Amino acid sequence: MGRGVALRGLKIFLISSWVVIASFGLLARPYIIPHAEVGLPQLLLAFPSAHSFSDELKNPARRDAYAKDSSVLGSVVRSTDLAPNIKGYNGNISLLVGVSHDGTMTGVVVLEHSETPSYVRSLAKWVNTFSGRHVTDSLEMGRDVDGMTGATVSSKAIIDMARISSRAVAKRVYNIDVPEEPSPRLSRREMAKAALAVLLFSIAILGTVKRKDSYRWVTLGLALVLVGFVYNFQLSILNLSAILSLKPSVSLSFWLLFGLSVVTAPILGRVYCNWICPFGAVQEITHRILPRKGKAPPAHRNAEILKLVILWETTLAAILTSNLMYADYEPFMTLFARRGPILLWFFLGVVLFFSLFRYRFWCRYFCALGGFYYLLSRFKLAKKYHRGGFDDSEGDIE
Secondary structure, three states: OHHHHHHHHHHHHHHHHHHHHHHHHHHHHHHHOOOOOOOHHHHHHHOOOOOEEOOOEOOOOEEEEEOOOOOEEEEEEEHHHHOOOOOEOOEOEEEEEEEEOOOEEEEEEEEEEOOOHHHHOOHHHHHHHHOOOEOOOOOOEOOOEOOOOOOHHHHHHHHHHHHHHHHHHHHHHHOOOOOOOOOOOOOHHHHHHHHHHHHHHHHHHHHHHHOOOOHHHHHHHHHHHHHHHHOOOOOOHHHHHHHHOOOOOOOHHHHHHHHHHHHHHHHHOOHHHHHHOHHHHHHHHHHOOOOOOOOOOOHHHHOOHHHHHHHHHHHHHHHHHOOHHHHOOOHHHHHHHOOOOHHHHHHHHHHHHHHOOOOOHHHHHOOHHHHHHHHHHOOOOOOOOOOOOOOOOOOOOO
């Protein structure tokens, strides 16, 4: 009984301190975290042939690039000044874009981003594809420029920002005629992802309410293939950290998936975790290779606190530093993106190995996002339909 009281006290401390510090971080962040500084190294990456640069100019905001004889070669602009409303999958992205006086793009530099670090490691090389393009080029993803694998939304955002920013300075400073910007529209891929999110949750909610557990393998199978490997838009603690850092995604499919998972958790339980999470499906398949019978030791119930500790640490670090790198520890991002550092591949192997012996090993002990849904699910607003987890040998996971 004493241990139970201590655990409840620790949970209360973690949750209350998380709310207080997160609130302080959100309020104070605009004052304590400056925008990325633009120095000579960044300017030279955006305009390599320049000898020097002007101070900040206006209409539009820019830094002009000069040759040795002080003649103007072109300008360097910041995308957030000319295309402030375009965001990546995880929130804000800021670019430095160089444009010559004849309308040729000289370079693109990523100054700030909120994207998954494992994706962005190859970003510096990818943005080199813009060098030599002309502002009159259509620059459409898939036709003129290939996107980064597994980062479709962010790739499109970077392409749009580079195109809009370069055209704006070319037209307003160098009087170059540029094409009209196309009307914004959802891509077929994004519409397919949004429809998939609604379909999966519709089946999952129906299965939960009707107690049709056989439906779960339908949703898990679809999620594993489509949400995980094909479209790669599974939810992550990075998404929650981005929202709390005031850098939310603008992706419709993300907001449908995340919004439905948040709304259903206090009513029906962790619907996303139990019915839709593609990495949960991977672990369940792995566990069936060497099924283990019998009750889990009582200590495993106490280990759930670890998820809350990780939730507390990762989200607060991201909020207070505005750096999502602190939340980039989830091995399933490496699995479904099929890229990542060797350490995360090794970590993925360790998690899958222990999943052979413990049902949903990652979900039980290490999933910070699962810890967030765990907290929401404790409200149990509809006890008649509320579900825990699905482990035949060990009972519902709470």
